[in-house]
Amino acid sequence: MPHVHSADGTSIGYDRLSDEGPALVLVGGGLDDSSENQPLGEHLADSFAVVNYRRRGRGDSDDRRPYALEREIDDLAAVIDATGERAHLFGASSGGALALEAAAAGLPVERIAVHDVPYQVDEAMVSAWQAYRLDLDAALEAGDLDQALRLFMRLAGSSEQDIAGAQSAPVWAALRALAPTLRHDAACLGDGRLPAKRLALVRQPVLLTTGVTVDPQMAGLPVDFFGAAADAAAGALPDARRLTLPVEGHVADPGVLGPVLRTFFTN
Known part of the structure; x- marks a missing residue:
């Protein structure tokens, strides 16, 4: 498996699922070693040069302390650089928050799609x-x-x-x-509140998706928790599109989410 080295020397592992088309980097969420995004990446590999990487401390990616959000942004910068061009980003859950923070920090990003970012709105x-x-x-x-x-x-x-x-x-x-x-x-989400000032720095088009129902194992969350968070984030972003998908669960079905992302990234 190929690796890149981040600014602090941390080795970050990734899989290149395809080589043809615009670059698309997949950013995993909590307790994910990149395997959750793998089916989505395979679904999109016929249209994009998909890179699915393992965030630091996961799988074959190293970790260095002290941890800082800025180091994770550096990791993503190194992965994007390995694609040889500006890249689209897809981020799931807290990985969506990381993708938006990276765009706000000025990384060479094209369009950004995020799913179920868990910002707190009450x-x-x-x-x-x-x-x-x-x-x-x-x-x-x-x-x-x-x-x-x-x-x-x-x-x-x-x-x-x-x-x-x-x-x-x-x-x-x-x-x-x-x-x-x-x-x-946790660092990607800061104090939990919507980071409205940083989201206002994201000038790229952003698609925010959520599912129509919550994951049964998240039944204790407030009603429409992810939907309310996405609505609030869409209000803070300069160029946002908001969509509720006919899917259940926190990990969206690639057969439903994939065509939506393909349209968004190619328009």
Whole structure:
């Protein structure tokens, strides 16, 4: 698998799914080692030169401390540079927040599409987010990866039954390996509130998508949590398009999302 080196020397792994067409870089979200975006990338590989990379600390990508959001933006800059041109971006969940922060920082980006970015738009959720960040830091400093995962799942609206089921499932070991990167995702979202001033710096066209229903394992979130966040972000961005997709769950069906992205990126 190819790698690039970020400004601080961190080695970042990526997969180049195709070579023909405009460059499109996929940015993964929380507890994702790039595998969640892989089916979408394969769906779009006939139209774009798709690069699916693993954010620092995930899979074969290294990590260096202290972590800073600016270093993740540097990582994405190195991946875009490896494409040899300006790139479109697609970001899922907190990866969407990272994509927007990168555009606001001036990276050579064309169009940007984001799905289910979890900005907090009411004070109760802002308070819950800020408490989560403190508790997450404490759990990770203590090396308690299981607690870090439980905290994240509770914040994301999972029931205690869902959490217990996940903890007893084979996938839990893989999630534990990714748990330290929850701090990275938290940094991408800052204090949780919509970063309206930074979004106002994004001059590229942005498509914000959400699903028509929430993931069943996120049933504890406020009604239309992602939709309200996308609506607020669209109001802060200079050139935004907003679309609700006929899909269920937090990871959108490539067969539904793919054609929408193909149209958006090629128009």
